[in-house]
Amino acid sequence: MDLSLPSARVIRSLEEIIEWRGSPSVIRCDNGPEYISEALRDWARSRGIRIEHIQPGKPQQNAYVERYNRTVRYDWLSQTLFESIAEVQESGTRWLWTYNNERPNMAIGGITPIQRLAMAA
Numbered sequence: 001m002d003l004s005l006p007s008a009r010v011i012r013s014l015e016e017i018i019e020w021r022g023s024p025s026v027i028r029c030d031n032g033p034e035y036i037s038e039a040l041r042d043w044a045r046s047r048g049i050r051i052e053h054i055q056p057g058k059p060q061q062n063a064y065v066e067r068y069n070r071t072v073r074y075d076w077l078s079q080t081l082f083e084s085i086a087e088v089q090e091s092g093t094r095w096l097w098t099y100n101n102e103r104p105n106m107a108i109g110g111i112t113p114i115q116r117l118a119m120a121a
Helices: 006-021 038-046 058-077 085-101 113-120
Strands: 026-029 050-053
Touching: 026 038, 026 058, 038 050, 058 085, 085 113
Parallel strands: 026 050
Antiparallel strands: none
């Protein structure tokens, strides 16, 4: 099985995030094929980024992502029947903006993620 395309997408997304927010010292991820690929390991090593994988079968070790995925599923995806990919992309962009800029998050003190990011800067 060729894993280059999924890992290439992950790397491309990480490059964009690093351009916006700077480079992390560690990335924690699950054990999906795109995250255990040699391409991702080589990319991270070349940038001085350590990859930490959760233990197999222990999604609670990546609880933030699991919680976010649940929020996306229940607060957005299950609320709408989409007619096209373009509609999903447009709706997703609007939902993500609202999630990050308008919706208070009780896990970070009742502020929005964008406010939290500004405090960390």
